[in-house]
Amino acid sequence: MIELIVAERCTDCGACIEVCPAHVLDRGHAGLPVLARVEDCQTCFMCELYCRADAIYVAPDCDRRVAVSTEDVLASGRLGQYRKHSGWDEWAEQFPNEQWLMETVFRRAGEAAAQLKAKQADVTGGT
Structure with a gap:
C-alpha cells in the first residue's frame, strides 16, 4: 500500500x-x-x-x-x-526486468495457503 x-x-x-x-x-x-x-x-x-x-x-x-x-x-x-x-x-x-520469475513463487505461496486452510478446517471440523 x-x-x-x-x-x-x-x-x-x-x-x-x-x-x-x-x-x-x-x-x-x-x-x-x-x-x-x-x-x-x-x-x-x-x-x-x-x-x-x-x-x-x-x-x-x-x-x-x-x-x-x-x-x-x-x-x-x-x-x-x-x-x-x-x-x-x-x-x-x-x-x-525479471518480474515474470515471481509466477512460481506466487503459485507455491497460494498452494501453501490452501493447504494451511484445509488443515485448519480439519482441526476445527470445517467451521
Whole structure:
C-alpha cells in the first residue's frame, strides 16, 4: 500500500497521479501529489515505478497501512529500489526486468495457503 511521498524529492511531474489505476493520488494545493484515497491502493507499484525522482514508497503489505517515517525510508535505501530492480529507465542495462520469475513463487505461496486452510478446517471440523 502506498505509504509515503517525500516532498523534498518530488519534481511535480504528475506521472504518479496519471498512472495510478485506483486514483489514489490527487494534485495538492502546491501542485505536489497527495495521498487522497489510500484505502483504494491496489499495491500495484505503478506510482513507484513511474517516479523518476524516487520520491514514493509503497509498502508490500496490501491489506493494511504500515507506519513509516521519511527518515526511516531515506535511511533504509528503499526509495527507488523497486524501480531499480525492475530495470526501469536508467537501470535497464544493469537490472533486466525479471518480474515474470515471481509466477512460481506466487503459485507455491497460494498452494501453501490452501493447504494451511484445509488443515485448519480439519482441526476445527470445517467451521
